[in-house]
Amino acid sequence: MKCPACQETLLMSDKNGIEIDYCPKCRGIWLDRGELEKIIERSGEHYSKKENYDSDYKKYGYGDQRHHDQHHNKPYKKKSFLSELFD
Numbered sequence: 001m002k003c004p005a006c007q008e009t010l011l012m013s014d015k016n017g018i019e020i021d022y023c024p025k026c027r028g029i030w031l032d033r034g035e036l037e038k039i040i041e042r043s044g045e046h047y048s049k050k051e052n053y054d055s056d057y058k059k060y061g062y063g064d065q066r067h068h069d070q071h072h073n074k075p076y077k078k079k080s081f082l083s084e085l086f087d
Contacts, residue, residue, distance in 0.1 A: 003028055
Protein backbone atom coordinates (compact mmCIF):
# COMPACT_ATOMS: atom_id res chain seq x y z
CA MET A 1 0.00 0.00 0.00
CA LYS A 2 1.21 3.53 -0.77
CA CYS A 3 1.34 6.43 1.65
CA PRO A 4 -1.56 8.80 0.92
CA ALA A 5 0.68 11.78 1.72
CA CYS A 6 3.88 11.05 -0.25
CA GLN A 7 3.24 7.81 -2.21
CA GLU A 8 6.10 5.92 -0.48
CA THR A 9 5.42 2.23 0.21
CA LEU A 10 4.08 1.82 3.74
CA LEU A 11 5.73 -0.54 6.20
CA MET A 12 3.78 -2.52 8.75
CA SER A 13 4.61 -3.10 12.38
CA ASP A 14 2.76 -5.27 14.88
CA LYS A 15 2.89 -3.85 18.39
CA ASN A 16 0.99 -5.63 21.11
CA GLY A 17 -1.43 -7.13 18.60
CA ILE A 18 -2.14 -3.85 16.82
CA GLU A 19 -1.04 -3.57 13.19
CA ILE A 20 0.34 -0.13 12.46
CA ASP A 21 1.14 1.04 8.92
CA TYR A 22 3.77 3.75 8.81
CA CYS A 23 5.67 5.68 6.19
CA PRO A 24 9.47 5.63 6.50
CA LYS A 25 9.74 8.79 4.41
CA CYS A 26 7.23 11.28 5.86
CA ARG A 27 6.76 9.37 9.15
CA GLY A 28 2.98 9.31 8.73
CA ILE A 29 1.10 6.71 10.74
CA TRP A 30 -1.97 5.03 9.30
CA LEU A 31 -4.36 2.95 11.36
CA ASP A 32 -7.11 0.64 10.16
CA ARG A 33 -10.63 0.82 11.53
CA GLY A 34 -10.72 0.04 15.24
CA GLU A 35 -6.97 0.26 15.84
CA LEU A 36 -7.08 3.71 17.45
CA GLU A 37 -9.77 2.46 19.82
CA LYS A 38 -7.52 -0.47 20.76
CA ILE A 39 -4.63 1.90 21.50
CA ILE A 40 -6.85 4.12 23.64
CA GLU A 41 -8.30 1.12 25.47
CA ARG A 42 -4.86 -0.31 26.22
CA SER A 43 -3.53 3.02 27.40
CA GLY A 44 -6.48 3.28 29.81
CA GLU A 45 -5.77 -0.23 31.08
CA HIS A 46 -2.08 0.58 31.42
CA TYR A 47 -2.59 3.77 33.41
CA SER A 48 -5.39 2.35 35.56
CA LYS A 49 -2.61 0.70 37.59
CA LYS A 50 -0.84 3.17 39.84
CA GLU A 51 2.50 1.36 39.57
CA ASN A 52 2.45 1.78 35.76
CA TYR A 53 1.61 5.47 36.10
CA ASP A 54 4.39 6.04 38.64
CA SER A 55 7.02 4.10 36.68
CA ASP A 56 6.20 5.90 33.42
CA TYR A 57 6.24 9.23 35.22
CA LYS A 58 9.83 8.54 36.25
CA LYS A 59 10.86 6.72 33.07
CA TYR A 60 9.87 9.54 30.71
CA GLY A 61 11.14 12.38 32.92
CA TYR A 62 7.88 14.15 33.69
CA GLY A 63 8.42 16.71 36.41
CA ASP A 64 12.22 16.43 36.19
CA GLN A 65 13.36 20.06 36.35
CA ARG A 66 17.04 19.10 35.94
CA HIS A 67 16.35 17.63 32.51
CA HIS A 68 14.46 20.76 31.49
CA ASP A 69 17.29 23.03 32.68
CA GLN A 70 19.89 21.09 30.67
CA HIS A 71 17.95 21.57 27.42
CA HIS A 72 16.40 24.99 27.92
CA ASN A 73 17.53 26.20 24.48
CA LYS A 74 16.36 23.10 22.65
CA PRO A 75 12.77 22.08 22.07
CA TYR A 76 11.98 19.09 24.25
CA LYS A 77 9.41 16.54 23.26
CA LYS A 78 8.19 14.39 26.11
CA LYS A 79 7.89 10.71 25.40
CA SER A 80 5.11 8.44 26.50
CA PHE A 81 4.56 4.72 26.50
CA LEU A 82 2.86 5.15 23.10
CA SER A 83 6.21 6.16 21.60
CA GLU A 84 7.36 2.59 22.16
CA LEU A 85 4.73 1.50 19.61
CA PHE A 86 6.67 3.29 16.90
CA ASP A 87 10.31 2.50 17.68
